[in-house]
Amino acid sequence: MEERFFGLLRDNGLKATKGRVEVLRLFFKAGRPLAQKQIMEMLRLKLDRASVYRILNAFTGAGIIHMAFVDGRHRVYELPGKCSGRNCHPHFSCRGCGMTACLEDFKVYYKGALGKGFVAERQKVLIEGLCPNCRPDRDRRHE
Amino acid sequence: MEERFFGLLRDNGLKATKGRVEVLRLFFKAGRPLAQKQIMEMLRLKLDRASVYRILNAFTGAGIIHMAFVDGRHRVYELPGKCSGRNCHPHFSCRGCGMTACLEDFKVYYKGALGKGFVAERQKVLIEGLCPNCRPDRDRRHE
DNA sequence: ATTTAGATGCGACATTATTGCAAAAAATAA
DNA sequence: TTATTTTTTGCAATAATGTCGCATCTAAAT
Numbered sequence: 108m109e110e111r112f113f114g115l116l117r118d119n120g121l122k123a124t125k126g127r128v129e130v131l132r133l134f135f136k137a138g139r140p141l142a143q144k145q146i147m148e149m150l151r152l153k154l155d156r157a158s159v160y161r162i163l164n165a166f167t168g169a170g171i172i173h174m175a176f177v178d179g180r181h182r183v184y185e186l187p188g189k190c191s192g193r194n195c196h197p198h199f200s201c202r203g204c205g206m207t208a209c210l211e212d213f214k215v216y217y218k219g220a221l222g223k224g225f226v227a228e229r230q231k232v233l234i235e236g237l238c239p240n241c242r243p244d245r246d247r248r249h250e
Numbered sequence: 251m252e253e254r255f256f257g258l259l260r261d262n263g264l265k266a267t268k269g270r271v272e273v274l275r276l277f278f279k280a281g282r283p284l285a286q287k288q289i290m291e292m293l294r295l296k297l298d299r300a301s302v303y304r305i306l307n308a309f310t311g312a313g314i315i316h317m318a319f320v321d322g323r324h325r326v327y328e329l330p331g332k333c334s335g336r337n338c339h340p341h342f343s344c345r346g347c348g349m350t351a352c353l354e355d356f357k358v359y360y361k362g363a364l365g366k367g368f369v370a371e372r373q374k375v376l377i378e379g380l381c382p383n384c385r386p387d388r389d390r391r392h393e
Numbered sequence: 394a395t396t397t398a399g400a401t402g403c404g405a406c407a408t409t410a411t412t413g414c415a416a417a418a419a420a421t422a423a
Numbered sequence: 424t425t426a427t428t429t430t431t432t433g434c435a436a437t438a439a440t441g442t443c444g445c446a447t448c449t450a451a452a453t
Contacts, residue, residue: 122419124431143409155433160410162431177320180409180440199368210364221353224382225342233374239367262444266399287441298402303441308400323409325438 109157114181119169126154130162131171140198140207175207176200183207189201197232203241210234262312269297273305274314283318283328283341283350318350319343319376326350340375346384353377 109231112131121127133149134141141149143159154162163184166172175185176198188196188209197210221227255274256266264270276292277284284292286302293302306327309315318328319341331339331352340353364370 114275122430124419126432153433156409157434158432164400164411165431177322179320180323182409184357191343195279199364199370202371208365221379222341222382224385226380226385227342227377228345231374231376231378234364234370234372235374236371237369239365239379242367265399267450269401296402299440300403300442301401304400307442325440 118133119171121165121169121171125152126158127162127165127223129154130159130166134172134184134186139209140183142178142181142183144181175209178207178233185209197234199234199236199238201238201241202235203237206238206240207237258314262314263312264308264312268295269301270305270308272297273302273309277315277327277329282352283326284325285321285324287324318352319374321348321350321376328352340377342377342379342381344381344384345378346380348379351381372387 112135112215115131116123116127129152130146133146137149141164143156146159146163147154147156150159163172163182167174167184172186173185175183177183182244183198183240199208199210201207231243252271252275255271255278258274259266259270272293272295273289276289280292286299286306289302289306290297290299295303306315306325310317310327313330315327315329318326320326323382326341342351342353344350
């Protein structure tokens with residue numbers, strides 16, 4: 108299982124160090140976008156803040172992950188999944204617990220109106236709201 | 251002209267101080283979203299960093315402006331225009347010069363796929379790319 | 394003009410992120 | 424395996440964005 112991470116790192120010209128394997132493992136395990144802070148809390152081994160930042164930048168440069176969106180002051184990264192760096196799928200962010208999710212089947216359609224001479228390179232769509240856990244439960248509204 | 255700003259401030263329970271009138275003037279003059287940094291550079295009078303932040307927070311609390319989007323690490327604010335705080339129109343941000351623009355006629359259509367139990371409260375749409383000034387000019391491509 | 398509620402300036406601090414440099418670890422060569 | 428080279432890491436310092444406390448000042452009301 109770890110071999111998969113070793114290969115992914117080496118294929119992208121990155122040494123398979125403990126720290127990188129660990130961070131990569133966390134992304135695969137989480138299956139959802141992660142911010143540096145969350146990664147720090149999930150680490151099973153000691154890794155410096157600076158190293159985590161450098162790992163995220165290295166991964167981003169290599170295309171192993173990309174920045175999905177900025178949530179408040181946190182840059183949130185994820186494995187590519189179905190989206191390219193240029194045209195990323197929309198994301199959901201819960202204002203209750205900070206949980207994030209990819210909305211890969213959630214398509215955005217827009218028409219014109221960018222004005223003459225403008226070039227669109229990337230779209231970033233973020234839906235903010237409440238996840239099922241943070242939503243006031245409708246079945247309990249009579250309590 | 252300045253009376254308009256005085257009235258807008260007082261109607262929202264804010265004292266019409268020099269700093270506030272100046273910041274409000276900049277928003278009206280610019281006619282586009284502004285970040286704290288840009289405001290600092292445009293100021294015609296001396297105003298402390300902290301004061302600008304406090305003014306932006308006061309204006310936001312009063313509903314005179316709202317945060318349009320986060321660009322990199324910069325919070326970008328704007329006058330409401332056609333959008334409410336909850337459902338803001340899409341924005342454009344130029345990666346060349348950092349210029350921002352509102353895409354009020356740019357409508358986003360999306361369908362389903364938010365999953366059961368999720369509640370959408372806000373949408374944030376940001377298109378990144380190049381503005382006409384930063385775009386490599388097509389007419390000069392043979393140079 | 395005096396009073397007073399509230400705004401400002403300044404400095405300290407918190408947070409997120411980057412960088413320089415020496416020590417450590419991984420990959421390569423011997 | 425050992426030695427060498429390259430890259431990464433840890434630590435500390437630094438930068439940028441933003442907030443807060445407190446003394447001082449200002450706008451507006453008396």
